[in-house]
Amino acid sequence: xxxxxxxxxxxxxxxxxxxxxxxEIYLGRWRSPVDGALSPRSVTQxxxxxxxxxxxxxxxxxxxxxxxxxxxxxxADTWAAMGARVFAACAVAGMAPREVVLExxxxxxxxxxxxxxxxxxxxxxxxxxxxGTVNDLCKYVTAQDGRGCSVFGTAAxxxxxxxxxxxxxLPSGLKVSLKxxxxxxxxxxxxxxxxxxxxxxxxxxxxxLCSSVARIDWWLSHRLLATFFKEEPYLISAENDEIMxxxxxxxxxxxxxxxxxxxxxxxxxxxxxxxxxVSNHGSMSEHQISHYIDCFxxxxxxxxxxxxxxxxxxxxxxxxxxRILTDEVAPVLKPTRxxxxxMARRMGPEIGAQCAEEYRKKALSSEGAAALNEKLAEIWPSxxxxxxxxxxxxxxxxxxxxxxxxATTAAELGLDRDFYREAIRHAHEMRNRFSFVDxxxxxxxxxxxxxxxx
Numbered sequence: 001x002x003x004x005x006x007x008x009x010x011x012x013x014x015x016x017x018x019x020x021x022x023x024e025i026y027l028g029r030w031r032s033p034v035d036g037a038l039s040p041r042s043v044t045q046x047x048x049x050x051x052x053x054x055x056x057x058x059x060x061x062x063x064x065x066x067x068x069x070x071x072x073x074x075x076a077d078t079w080a081a082m083g084a085r086v087f088a089a090c091a092v093a094g095m096a097p098r099e100v101v102l103e104x105x106x107x108x109x110x111x112x113x114x115x116x117x118x119x120x121x122x123x124x125x126x127x128x129x130x131x132g133t134v135n136d137l138c139k140y141v142t143a144q145d146g147r148g149c150s151v152f153g154t155a156a157x158x159x160x161x162x163x164x165x166x167x168x169x170l171p172s173g174l175k176v177s178l179k180x181x182x183x184x185x186x187x188x189x190x191x192x193x194x195x196x197x198x199x200x201x202x203x204x205x206x207x208x209l210c211s212s213v214a215r216i217d218w219w220l221s222h223r224l225l226a227t228f229f230k231e232e233p234y235l236i237s238a239e240n241d242e243i244m245x246x247x248x249x250x251x252x253x254x255x256x257x258x259x260x261x262x263x264x265x266x267x268x269x270x271x272x273x274x275x276x277x278v279s280n281h282g283s284m285s286e287h288q289i290s291h292y293i294d295c296f297x298x299x300x301x302x303x304x305x306x307x308x309x310x311x312x313x314x315x316x317x318x319x320x321x322x323r324i325l326t327d328e329v330a331p332v333l334k335p336t337r338x339x340x341x342x343m344a345r346r347m348g349p350e351i352g353a354q355c356a357e358e359y360r361k362k363a364l365s366s367e368g369a370a371a372l373n374e375k376l377a378e379i380w381p382s383x384x385x386x387x388x389x390x391x392x393x394x395x396x397x398x399x400x401x402x403x404x405x406x407a408t409t410a411a412e413l414g415l416d417r418d419f420y421r422e423a424i425r426h427a428h429e430m431r432n433r434f435s436f437v438d439x440x441x442x443x444x445x446x447x448x449x450x451x452x453x454x
Contacts, residue, residue, distance in 0.1 A: 206311025
C-alpha cells in the first residue's frame with residue numbers, strides 16, 4: 001500500500017474488529033506459512049479490544065469463569081483511571097471484590113511481589129488494572145501458586161499484556177525477565193488507553209520501534225552461532241506495524257483509532273512469545289541499554305519509562321548496526337576483554353558478579369574469536385544482504401518516534417549524556433544474548449562509537 005492508502009486505513013478499525021487475527025493466534029487457529037504448524041493455544045481465554053468497555057467489566061470476567069472472590073489490584077493512578085470503575089462494576093454484580101491499591105509509583109521487584117502476594121491471599125482470582133508494573137506483579141504473583149489473573153489495561157505503554165513473562169528486579173537490583181503466566185483475560189478499553197498521559201503511548205511506540213533492531217541482532221546470533229530463531233513473531237505483526245507506522249502523528253495526538261493500531265501491535269508482540277517462549281524477538285541490544293539505565297542510573301535516572309528509553313536506544317543500536325553493515329568486508333573480532341573489577345565498581349559487587357557470569361557465556365577466547373572470524377568471512381556477503389533487507393533507515397525511525405511524541409536523544413530523555421554513553425558501552429555485559437554490539441566490542445571500536453553518541 002502507499003502511504004496515503006495506509007493513512008486512510010488507519011482512520012477506521014480493522015475489518016473484522018480490533019482483535020481480527022489476534023483471535024486466530026491466541027486460540028490456536030493461525031497456521032504458520034513457514035512450516036504449516038498451528039499457533040500455540042494460549043492460556044489466555046479471551047482478549048477484548050474495544051472503543052469502550054464501560055459497563056461490561058463484570059460480564060467480561062464472568063465470561064472467563066470468574067464468579068467472585070476476586071482482588072482488584074491497581075496503583076493510585078490506574079485506580080483513578082479505571083480501577084474504581086472495575087471494582088464498582090464487580091461489587092454491583094455481587095462478585096465481592098477486594099480493593100488492593102498499591103502505593104504510588106510501585107516497583108516490579110520481588111519484595112513488592114511478596115507484599116502483594118500477602119494482600120491478595122485468599123482471593124480466588126486477581127484482576128490487574130494498569131499497565132507494565134501492575135500487570136507484571138499480578139502475572140508473577142499468581143504464577144507462583146496457580147491462581148488465575150486477568151488485566152484491564154490502562155495505557156499503550158508496553159507489549160507485556162499478553163506475554164507469559166514478567167520484567168522483575170531481583171534483590172540485588174538486577175532487572176531480569178522471569179517466568180510468569182499470561183492472563184486468563186486481557187481487556188483493553190481504547191477510550192481509557194487513549195486518554196492516558198501522552199508519554200505512555202510514546203513509550204509503547206518506542207517498544208515497537210525496536211522490532212527491526214532486535215530482529216537483526218537475533219538473526220546475526222542465529223546465523224553466526226546457530227542459536228534458536230523463529231520468524232512467526234514478525235509475520236503476525238508485519239501488516240499491523242505498517243499501518244501503525246503510517247499514523248504515528250495521530251498516535252502522538254492521542255487519536256483513538258491510531259492508538260488502537262498501536263495497541264494491536266503491542267498485543268501481537270506479546271503473543272510472539274507464545275511461539276518462542278523467550279523475548280528475543282523484541283528485546284536485544286536496545287533493551288539491554290534500557291535495563292542498564294534502570295539498574296544503574298540511580299539518582300541520575302530522569303524518571304522515564306522503559307519504552308521511552310528503548311525508543312532512544314533503538315535509534316542508537318540501529319546506527320551501530322548500520323555502521324557495521326555498510327562495510328563490505330566482515331569485521332575482525334579479537335578475544336573478549338572482560339574487566340570484572342570494573343564491572344563490580346560500576347554495578348556493585350553482587351550484580352557485577354551476576355552479570356560477569358552471564359557475560360562469560362558469550363565471551364570469546366582466542367580460539368573462539370578465530371572460529372567466528374572464519375565463519376563471518378564465509379557468510380558476510382549473504383548475512384549483510386539479509387540484515388540490510390530487514391533494516392529500517394535510522395532517520396525514518398527517528399522521524400516516526402518524534403511524531404509519536406517520543407524522545408529521540410538521551411538529552412531529550414533528561415538523561416546524563418556521559419551515563420548514556422556508559423550504558424551503550426557496557427549494557428551488553430548484562431545478558432547472554434549475542435548481538436551486533438558484541439561484534440563492535442570485540443572488533444575494538446565500541447568505545448569510539450559510544451563516545452560519539454548523542
